[in-house]
Amino acid sequence: MxxxxxxxxxxxxxxxxxxxxxxxxxxxxxxxxxxxxxxxxxxxxxxxxxxxxxxxxxxxxxxxxxxxxxxxxxxxxxxxxxxxxxxxxxxxxxxxxxxxxxxxxxxxxxxxxxxxxxxxxxxxxxxxxxxxxxxxxxxxxxxxxxxxxxxxxxxxxxxxxxxxDADAHDRAVALVSHMPHLVSSMVAARLENAEEAAVRLCGQGIRDVTRIAASDPRMWIDILSANPGPVADLLADVSADLDETVQALRALQSSDQAKRREGTTGIKDVLRRGNAGQIRVPGKHGTAPTPYESVVVLIDDQPGQLARIFADADRAGVNIEDVRIEHATGQQIGLMELMVKPTAAPVLTAALRDRGWAIRQ
Known part of the structure; x- marks a missing residue:
């Protein structure tokens, strides 16, 4: 070419x-x-x-x-x-x-x-x-x-x-892209009129779930208009799961012990199926997901902090497989979660402590 x-x-x-x-x-x-x-x-x-x-x-x-x-x-x-x-x-x-x-x-x-x-x-x-x-x-x-x-x-x-195949592709992206985007938008929409005191409690979980909801609505209208059937089918399945989950949560409010047990079983089932599905998401380099351990470090929001911590991990001979940062609301500090292989976690923890980093369990 x-x-x-x-x-x-x-x-x-x-x-x-x-x-x-x-x-x-x-x-x-x-x-x-x-x-x-x-x-x-x-x-x-x-x-x-x-x-x-x-x-x-x-x-x-x-x-x-x-x-x-x-x-x-x-x-x-x-x-x-x-x-x-x-x-x-x-x-x-x-x-x-x-x-x-x-x-x-x-x-x-x-x-x-x-x-x-x-x-x-x-x-x-x-x-x-x-x-x-x-x-x-x-x-x-x-x-x-x-x-x-x-x-x-x-x-x-x-x-x-x-x-x-083209149609198989459209069904696949409805599952792994288009439907999740709408679900993310629906969760983010709950925050629009929420009390400020509640929003200030947002942590990494809500940030992860709502990240893609920041995308351009005009672009997504074009995408969803071209693939409405498969996305609607999947959302119907999600809706059924939501209905069952709501019923299970209502049962947990009951004074009837039998109903409470049913509610517990229902919640366990949806969480178990969630675990089973999440495990199938490909990990690093598209391979089967690898179980990592987290080393959580308190960091200041100042220049050079990230470079220092990566350099200290390198000196310890530890490869950081993945990383995420959770910023503290209204403060100039945050928590940096370093994902490493299980055998490397104690090595990295000891090395960072020796170099003056504050480790959080």
Whole structure:
């Protein structure tokens, strides 16, 4: 691949363009909003000059509702040898293209499973896709050359290719992305009119659950409008679980011991099923989740604290597998949770204490 055209310079399009440009591909950028394209150019993602002729690969980075139209325009204009979209829904756009009677041998659907709560070119990074799955949904008509171009794009972005059927992909992302986003928004919505005294008690748990609720509603309306059926089916199942959980909690309020036992059993069941599901979430590097132990350190909100603690862990010969920070509300301190292998936890704890860090059990 020597040349590429990115149509749509939001988070995904600009991030892909940055990755390609960094690897020597000449990237042409265009967007319905010329200012957004100019911003991507200023970031080093490519040029907004029109290509002199057909490029090797056109990447359509438009919302799902606009993908088919943008692809049709590009294909009819002969803008590239191959065409690929990065929309988060795959079945609908493909069927729209089929209905338009286009030759789809030069097209392959794709979806990089990566993103951020922020949108637009200023949120883009060239390493956004590194280590992340990138789904490809080829059909029997997809030309081998186009598949190879798509694989080259994924390689340049350092992502991991995954081949799926388009409709199976849509059901999968409804489960692991679209439905969780709505549930996160519903939980966050409970905070909108909550008393300030209650909100000040927010800890890491509520931050984890509501983090993705900060995403752009306009973008998510486009996504959910393109995949409503599978998401509605999953939410119906969640609703049934909620009803059963509410009944179990009401039973715990009863003075009848038998009802209280039923309530306890119901709560245990939902928590047990939650444990069983959470265990299946892939861990570091996409492997089976590894049980880590936490070393919790009290840190001041001052420059250099994070660098010091990582350096001290390095001196102790301990690899930090993951990290999270919980900030204390209204104070310039926080708790830094360092996840390490169980055998490394006592080593790290002793080393950090020796270097003056306050360890919290």
């Amino acid at each position: 020597r040349t590429a055209l990115v149509i749509g310079t939001g988070l995904i399009g600009t991030s892909a363009a940055l990755a390609l440009a960094a690897r020597g591909v000449v990237v042409h950028l265009t967007d319905r909003d010329p200012e957004q394209a100019r911003t991507a150019v200023a970031l080093g993602a490519g040029t907004d000059a029109e290509p002199a002729g057909p490029v090797d690969l056109a990447i359509i980075a438009a919302p799902p509702a606009h993908v088919a139209a943008a692809l049709a325009d590009a294909m009819r204009g002969g803008l590239a040898r191959g065409y690929l979209d990065v929309a988060s829904v795959k079945g609908g756009p493909r069927r729209e293209l089929e209905a338009l009677g286009l030759d789809l041998s030069a097209y392959i659907g794709s979806h990089p499973m990566s993103g951020r709560e922020k949108s637009g070119p200023l949120a883009a990074t060239g390493d956004l896709f590194e280590g992340r799955p990138w789904v490809l949904t080829p059909t029997r008509d997809t030309d081998t050359e186009v598949l190879n171009l798509a694989l080259e794009l994924i390689s340049h972005c350092r992502a991991v290719p995954v081949v799926m």
